[in-house]
Every structure is written in structure tokens, then in C-alpha cells.
Amino acid sequence: MVKVKDHREVRTFRGKVSFFGMGTLKTFAFLWDGNLVDTGPGTLERKFLPAFLDSPVRRVLLTHFHEDHSGNAARLQMEMKVPVFADPGALDLLRRDAGLPFYRRYIWGKRRKLEPVPYGEAVDSENGRLEVIKTPGHSQDHVCLLNRREGFIFTGDLFVTPGIRAAMRGESVPEIIRSLKRLLQEDFETLYCAHAGVVEKGREMVEKKLAYLEELSERVLGMHRQGLSSREINRKIFGKAQMLDYISLGEWSSRHIISSIIKG
């Protein structure tokens, strides 16, 4: 089931996928003024798609290329003949079917190729505009979409939780810190997150995440200066490897948090 709920002028779509019997992961898509922000994963196509087809979607705006955000974009483009916007850095990737490791295909499903349109500075629609703010770190093509007039923002995977215990290979904590700081230059209160949903005290939560990551970076760099190896630092801060580390064959691991901080 996809739960459809209106939050002020934003329609929220919430789906859940099961995670190897260890629990569920929530995933959200949002619709404001004809702009569908993210499309959910392919594994939920049969649930998300009818809800999207029932709504006045005029265009799709991707926060980044990951398959849990872009999984239904190709199908939507085909069915509804709507443009799919993405960061210029993601266009080549999106033009190809995604080659995903097994665990990601299992959880999120396939991502089919599509013909994306590059973002400009903003996306204008009938009743306003969403400004495109580049926020790399989680992925290189990550963007947030700000409604300056109404004071809300779509943040994709930039926020998700205030603290983290794992990062994806290629994620950069220093870059995420810069992106969070960039976001805090803007005036917003409500945040629409692709996994946490509606976050009313959005600004406060972004500040919290920034403080957590800065403090974590200080700790890591302090230990690094004392001569501890990445492995030792990881063990001291995060303890034993988590299940996710094994399931993803190391693609998701606390090690990537430590190494990106040291590298940055």
C-alpha cells in the first residue's frame, strides 16, 4: 500500500519496502504544483504508479539518480509523457539501465533508462517556482529543491537522520557538511525528506545533523593525528561491523564515513 496524504499544499506518497526481514524502509515521493519530486523504487511500482497516475503530475524532478528515487521515472515518462528533470551530472547514468548489485536490485528493484532533461537554476510551474540547490555529498548529482516563497524544501537524501552509522561507498562526509551549511543559508522551516517524510522543524534538524557530523569529524581527525589507523578509529567509534556491511558486501559501511573524513 502507498499512503497518500496531503500536508498543506504538498501531497505525500509513502511506501515501505522490507529489508531482508530485518525491518522496513520508508520511502516518500512528493507532489507540489504538478512537480513530482522523486518516484519511489521499482519494487513498489505497482503501488506507487496508480497513485501517481491519479494525481496531476506535470513533470518529475529527481533529487538524485539512486534507484529508490528514480525507479519509477522511466515508466512515468512513458505513461504520462512528462519530462524528467535531473542534475546535468546524472544525465548519462539515467540514459542507461542501471547495473545494480544484487542486494540493491532485491530491495529497490531495477532502474530503467529514460531521457532526462537537465535542471536550470529553477523549475517554474503554474503557482510558483522551485529553486535548484546543488547539494553533493550523498551523491555527486544531489540537489535540493527550495520553495522560497512558502519556506519549504525537498531534501532527497541529504538529511534522512540526524546521526549516521553507515555511508555508501563514494559518499563524502566533508561534502555533506558543506551542503548542509549551504542549505542553512536559506530561509526554510518544513523539510520534505525522501525517507523521513515531513519534518516540521526542518531547520533545527539540519542544524542537528551538521553539529553531529562536525563533532564526529573532529573526533576522527583527532584520532588520526594521534596515529590511529582508519580501522582502529572505526572500531573505537562504531564498534563491530553491522549487518548492512555484510549484506551490501561493504558498499554500505561505517568505514566509508571514517575514510571520507580523513580524505577530506
Ligand SMILES: [Fe+2]
Ligand atoms: Fe540516495
